[in-house]
Amino acid sequence: MAKKTTVSLEGAVKTDAGVTYKGVVLEPVVEKCEGCERIIPFEGENFCPTYAQPSRKWAHGVCNFATHVRAEVDKTGAVKVNPLKASKRAARGR
Structure with missing residues (x-):
């Protein structure tokens, strides 16, 4: 079993843009x-130490760092295959 580590924002400085931690500006987490x-509270707001801009991780679907969301299966139940790989397999006769 993996060892669970605790992350703290010790040494972070709050600015207008967000929280500056180790040279990176962390933005507050979004509702999703x-x-x-992974969320860590800091001075009344919540921040993600894993990704600096949480809104960008949710822009194209589910955040891959999210511990509270499970991947969904396609409604048809079919597995999505890379078209390039599919064409190569077809050419080999598989």
Whole structure:
């Protein structure tokens, strides 16, 4: 079983843009992040130490760091195959 580590924002400085931690500006988490185990509260706001811009991780679907969301199966139940790989397999006769 993996060892669970605790992350703290010790040494972070709050600015107008967000929180500066180790030279990186962390933005506050978005509503979709609520419930994630990675969230760390800092001075009344919640931040994600894993990704600096949580809104960008949710822009194209589910955040891959989210601990509270499970991957969904396609409605048809079919597995999505890379078209390039599919054409190569067809050419080999598989």
